[in-house]
Amino acid sequence: MDYRLKKSLGQHFLKDESICKQIVAALESDTFEQLVEVGPGAGALTKYLLPLKGINFKAVELDDEKVVYLNLTYPAIQGKIIHQDFLQIDTPFEGSFTVVGNFPYNISTQIVFKVLEWKDQVPVMIGMFQKEVAQRIASKPNTKVYGIMSVLVQAFYEVEYLFDVPPESFNPPPKVMSGVIRLRRKNTVVPMKSEKALFALVKAAFNQRRKMLRNAVRGMFEPEFLENPIFNKRAEQLSIEDFAELSFHMR
Secondary structure, three states, X not given: OOOOOOHHHOOOEEOOHHHHHHHXXXXXXXXXXXXEEEOOOOOOOHHHHOOOOOOEEEEEOOOHHHHHHHHHHOHHHOOOEEOOOHHHOOOOOOOOOEEEEEOOHHHXXXXXXXXXXXXXXXOEEEEEEEHHHXXXXXXXXXXXXOOHHHHHHHOOEEEEEEEEEOHHHEEOOOOOOEEEEEEEEOOOOOOOOOXXXXXXXXXXXXXXXXXXXXXXXXXXXXXXXXXXXXXXOOHHHOOHHHHHHHHOOOO
C-alpha cells in the first residue's frame, strides 16, 4: 500500500527515527493515560506511540489514503483513528489527555488555539512546528517574534523549546528548519478579568504592534486611564502579567 503526499494538507512526513525517539522520550517525562496524535501521516511517530504501556491512544487523520495506509500497516491502530479534521472535532476523550504531533504547517497555529480551548483537559502538549512558529510560541517580551501566540499560550502554559529538526529529517524536505516544543499547563494562572477580555486586548495590541499601546487599544479603556505611562510602551514590551492586569481596567 503506497500513499501520496498532499501539498494541500501541508504534509511533510517525518522519516528520522532518532527524532521520533526524542519526541517519545520527551512525552514520557510526564505521566499520562490518554494520548492524541494529530496528523499521524505515514505513522513514523505512531509506531512508537502504539506500544506505550497502559495508554489509551487515538490518532486524528483527515486524509483518506493515510487512514487506509495506517490501518493496513499498523493493525494495532484499528478502531483508534478519528477520521476527521482536527480543527472540527469535539474533545477526543473524557478527562485529561496529552496531545502530540508533527503538525501540518499550514494549520499549526490553529491547532495551538484549539488546544487552548481544551486547556482544562490538556496538561501537556508536544508539537513539531516550523522553527519560527515554535520560537514565536516560546518567545519572551522585548523580542521581535513575541506576539499574540506568545502571550496567549504562556498565560496558561510553560513553554519549553526542546530541539531543532533539520529539513532532511522529512520526506519531502521542507524549505525551513523545524522545532519541537513542549507546553506544560501552569498550576496557577495569572489573574485576569476574563479570558475573552485578555484575548481581545492582546489581539488589538499586537495588530498594531508598531504603535504605542495607547493608540492600538484606545477604544478599550476610559480616556483618563489611557494617561497611565504603561500605554507609552509598545505591545512587545508588555509581559503577560501586564496584559492580565490591564484587562481588569477594560471598558
